[in-house]
Amino acid sequence: xxxxxxxxxxxxxxxxxxxxxxxxxxxxxxxxxxxxxxxxxxxxxxxxxxxxxxxxxxxxxxxxxxxxxxxxxxxxxxxxxxxxxxxxxxxxxxxxxxxxxxxxxxxxxxxxxxxxxxxxxxxxxxxxxxxxxxxxxxxxxxxxxxxxxxxxxxxxxxxxxxxxxxxxxxxxxxxxxxxxxxxxxxxxxxxxxxxxxxxxxxxxxxxxxxxxxxxxxxxxxxxxxxxxxxxxxxxxxxxxxxxxxxxxxxxxxxxxxxxxxxxxx
Ligand code: PLP
Numbered sequence: 001x002x003x004x005x006x007x008x009x010x011x012x013x014x015x016x017x018x019x020x021x022x023x024x025x026x027x028x029x030x031x032x033x034x035x036x037x038x039x040x041x042x043x044x045x046x047x048x049x050x051x052x053x054x055x056x057x058x059x060x061x062x063x064x065x066x067x068x069x070x071x072x073x074x075x076x077x078x079x080x081x082x083x084x085x086x087x088x089x090x091x092x093x094x095x096x097x098x099x100x101x102x103x104x105x106x107x108x109x110x111x112x113x114x115x116x117x118x119x120x121x122x123x124x125x126x127x128x129x130x131x132x133x134x135x136x137x138x139x140x141x142x143x144x145x146x147x148x149x150x151x152x153x154x155x156x157x158x159x160x161x162x163x164x165x166x167x168x169x170x171x172x173x174x175x176x177x178x179x180x181x182x183x184x185x186x187x188x189x190x191x192x193x194x195x196x197x198x199x200x201x202x203x204x205x206x207x208x209x210x211x212x213x214x215x216x217x218x219x220x221x222x223x224x225x226x227x228x229x230x231x232x233x234x235x236x237x238x239x240x241x242x243x244x245x246x247x248x249x250x251x252x253x254x255x256x257x258x259x260x261x262x263x264x265x
Contacts (some may be wrong), residue, residue, distance in 0.1 A: 003034075004032060004033060004034045005032075005033045005034065005075045005076075005221070005224040005225050005226075006033065006034045006035075006036060006072060006073060006074055006075050006224060007028050007033045007034070007035055007036070007074070007075060007076050007077065007078070007101075007217075007220050007221055007223075007224040008035075008036045008037070008038065008065070008068060008069075008074045008076075008077040008078075008100055009021050009024035009025070009028075009035065009036070009037055009038070009077070009078050009079075009080060009217065009220070010037075010038040010040060010061065010065065010077065010078070010079045010080070010082070010091055011024055011037070011038075011039070011040060011078070011079065011080030011081055011108075011213070012039070012040050012041040012042070012043055012053075012080060012081030012083065012108075012117065013039055013041070013042045013043060014043055014045055014210070015042075015043060015044050015045055015046075016045050016046050016047060016209075016250075016251070016256075017256070018047075018209040018210040018250065018255070018256025018257070019111075019209055019210035019213050019256070020043070020080060020081060020210070020213060021037045021039065021080070023210040023213040023214050023217060023256070023257075023259065024037075024078065024080065024213055024214075024216075024217040024220075025037065026259035027213075027214050027217035027218050027221065027239065027259055028217060028220075028221050029263075030218075030239070030259055030260075030261075030262040030263055031217075031218055031221035031222065031225075031235075031239065031262070032221075032225075033075075033221040033224050033225065036068045036072065036074070037064070038061050038064035038065045038068070039056055039061070039064065040055070040056055040061050040080075040081060040082050040083050040087050040091075041053050041054060041055045041056060041081055041083040041087070041117075042054045042056070043081075043117075045111075045115075046251055046253065047209070047250055047251030047252060047253035047254055047255060048113070048251070048252060048253035048254075049111065049113040049114075049115050049253070050111055050113070050115035050117070053083065053117070055083040055084055055086075055087060056083075056087070057086070058086040058087045058089060058090030058091075059090060061087055061090050061091060061094075062090045062091070062093065062094035065091070065094045065095070065098060065100065066094060066097075066098055069098040069099065069100055070098065074099070074100040074101050075101045075223075075224035075225075075226075076100075076101040076102050076103075076104070076220045076221070076223035076224035077095075077100040077101055077102070077103050077104070077220065078103070078104040078105070078106060078216050078217060078219075078220040079091060079103070079104070079105050079106060079130070080106050080108050080213055080216070081108045081117045081118065082108070082118055082122065082126065082130075083117065083118060083119070083122075084118070084119045084121075084122050085119065085121050085122040085125055087122075088122045088125040088126055088129065088130060089125055089129070091130065092125070092129040092130050092133065095133055096133075101223065101224065102135035102136075102223045102229075103133055103134050103135055103136075104134065104135065104136045104137075104138060104216050104219055104220045104223065105126075105130055105131060105133075105134040105136070105137045105138070105170065106137075106138045106212055106213065106216035107126055107127075107137060107138070107139050107143050107147060108143075108212070108213075109123070109142070109143050109146045109147075110142065110146075112208065112209065112254060113253075113254070123146060123147060126147075127147055127165075127168045128168065131165070131168035131169055131170050132168060132169030132170070134169075134170035134171070135170070135171050135172060135223070135229060136170060136171070136172040136173070136174060136219065136229055136232075136233070137165060137168075137170045137172075137173055137174070138174045138176065138212070138215065138216050138219070139161070139165065139173075139174075139175060139176065140175075140176045140178060140179060140212055141158075141161075141175075141176070141177065141178075141179040141180065142179065144161045144165075144175065147165065148161060148164050148165070150164070152175075152180075153180075154180070155177070155186065155188065155197075158175045158177055158180075158186075158188045159175075159188055159190070159195055161175050162175045162188050162189075162190035162195070163190065166190055166191075166192050171191065171192075171229070172189060172190065172191050172229045172233075173189070173190045174187055174188070174189050174190075174233055175187065175188045175190075176212070176215070178208075178211070182202065183201075183202055184199045184200065184201060184202055185199065185200050185201070185202045185241075186198070186199045187199075187233075187237065189229075189230065189233055191229075196230060198233065198234065198237050200237060200241040201241075203241075203244045203245050203247075205244055205245075205247045206254055206255075207247035207248055207249055207250070207254060207255030207256060207257070208244060208247060208254070208257060209254045209255060209256045209257070210256045210257055211240060211243070211244060211257050214239065214240050214243050214257050214259065215236045215237065215239070215240040216236070217236075218235060218236040218238075218239035218240060219232045219233055219235065219236030220232075221235075222235035222236060239262070240257065242261045242262070243257040243258050243259060243261060244257050245258075245261075246258030246260060246261045
């Protein structure tokens with residue numbers, strides 16, 4: 001059998017298995033892509049929130065990236081939780097020296113419970129140093145607030161956020177509208193010239209832990225398979241829409257989206 005497409009996630013570990021690199025690996029598998037990891041932080045967390053974060057030294061995050069890129073080969077990469085400035089800087093530096101395919105930056109700042117996953121002092125490095133390397137950045141609306149100080153309330157606001165984030169240098173921006181009070185879940189994709197709206201029916205679930213990671217991972221898997229950014233985002237949206245429909249209760253708090261739906265029984 002020839003080698004399957006490969007994807008690398010540079011992300012934090014969620015001990016509960018619903019988000020972070022665990023969500024990414026499950027999504028890569030469901031999308032028939034060989035998943036690899038560079039772990040940025042280990043978290044102790046359950047369905048009610050993050051208990052503690054143990055960041056990995058930046059130099060060791062970089063070593064993991066070099067190890068897989070230099071031998072196995074990486075067709076596409078995503079970043080998730082980067083924890084602190086040291087890790088962001090190390091990731092930027094290493095991505096300048098190895099080929100890891102198109103890069104999806106999911107600018108993870110906090111969990112849905114409000115637990116911080118990126119120290120405030122790292123936001124600047126994320127936007128000014130990492131965004132210019134990205135084929136695609138995928139902020140949700142709370143992340144837009146942290147990155148731009150912009151409170152988005154409607155589609156016009158989403159387009160304004162996309163324009164301002166595009167100015168940091170990524171080739172595409174996907175502003176996710178899941179937090180708007182809309183009967184459909186609309187995301188706005190922008191390439192500096194035109195806006196493309198992707199909509200899907202909203203499934204009323206509180207069990208959406210890991211939804212941002214999963215969308216970015218499914219999009220990264222599609223890029224690894226050779227799709228262009230608009231087609232990969234459409235594939236990512238299809239995957240997350242079904243995963244939210246397949247979400248389930250777990251523990252006493254917020255359960256995860258379901259990564260099983262594309263895996264045959
Ligand atoms: N833990 C880790 C390691 C993550 O990367 C993320 C999101 O990216 C979360 C927790 C939070 O996930 P959510 O906000 O979907 O609950």
